[in-house]
């Protein structure tokens with residue numbers, strides 16, 4: 513007999529206390545994301561709402577497209593921002609590009625590779641998964657062998673899989689996929705902005721992202737860029753919804769996309785010069801997305817990547833200095849997040865709680881096989897700064913010492929400080 517039990521929900525607070533103004537302790541978010549938003553992003557998001565067809569708003573949308581072309585180093589026309597969190601963008605691309613039964617090869621090296629697999633399955637694709645052990649990445653030969661034997665229409669992979677903190681090298685993968693007639697979709701939610709991702713140079717057909725990591729904004733919209741080939745594949749399936757079809761409308765030759773909300777072809781129509789209505793725009797989130805890209809482009813791509821790389825070196829030096837071991841193949845580590853083994857005898861959650869309650873600092877736990885074994889320390893976006901990194905490491909030293917971990921007090925923070933100073937000499 514199947515269970516009809518619903519999830520439990522404990523009693524809600526008294527409505528009188530729910531009437532209090534929001535008043536939070538000021539946290540420093542040094543986990544795998546989300547992280548603290550850049551104050552400039554919050555300021556942009558306090559701008560008054562506009563109608564989504566107001567010429568001012570349409571101009572702002574086009575500026576946002578231009579800024580994200582710079583961010584992704586691409587000339588792709590179809591570079592825009594979707595309403596929905598990062599996984600919605602992954603799903604929109606797959607659902608819109610892949611007709612049921614078409615083949616998708618998923619290259620998975622962590623939990624977010626598993627998510628790519630799950631989304632592809634739910635889209636009705638014929639999915640084959642190749643798996644790299646957690647803590648490692650693929651070499652292109654492994655992927656080539658899988659493409660040769662499976663002949664997929666689409667290859668899907670993460671650039672950075674936050675669950676393992678590994679960063680997949682992507683240079684050459686787009687060309688490889690194209691050689692065998694496949695397109696390449698990359699989930700760069702966790703990595704873009706912290707490490708190079710030249711979309712045109714690397715010939716990637718679809719990249720999806722989120723604001724909540726190195727872009728220093730809140731989650732809720734998803735920057736995306738599509739190659740012409742990917743855009744054409746999707747637009748072949750254009751079926752405008754009944755109430756909106758213009759005179760002379762001819763549907764595309766491809767099968768109608770199974771979801772209205774996730775219909776990328778209709779979203780292209782909405783962002784196009786035709787400005788065809790679709791959903792009600794999340795205007796405030798777009799203001800935020802525009803500011804995130806503006807901050808990034810103003811800083812300069814190489815400078816932003818160097819800032820993340822410096823933070824990464826400092827975190828690694830810091831944890832090693834306190835006699836902790838980084839997780840996985842650190843030569844392929846994401847610069848913006850570092851996995852660290854929880855030492856024997858230390859309760860990882862208790863230590864995280866002490867960091868949060870006594871220092872207002874949040875670091876991350878882990879999922880699946882790494883749960884209870886690895887912490888994840890992020891230094892990204894607005895928080896990829898020496899003060900945030902050193903403050904986090906100093907607090908970590910105090911709580912580790914209190915829990916009886918053996919190391920030379922001060923050695924971690926000193927090593928991180930030296931790593932930063934070394935950058936400047």
Ligand SMILES: Cc1ncc(COP(=O)(O)O)c(C=O)c1O
Nearest residue numbers: 597598599624672674701702722
């Ligand atoms: C690599 C990666 N992909 C996808 C997602 C899903 O993003 P969202 O929670 O914004 O849907 C995340 C979230 O942390 C992620 O790290």
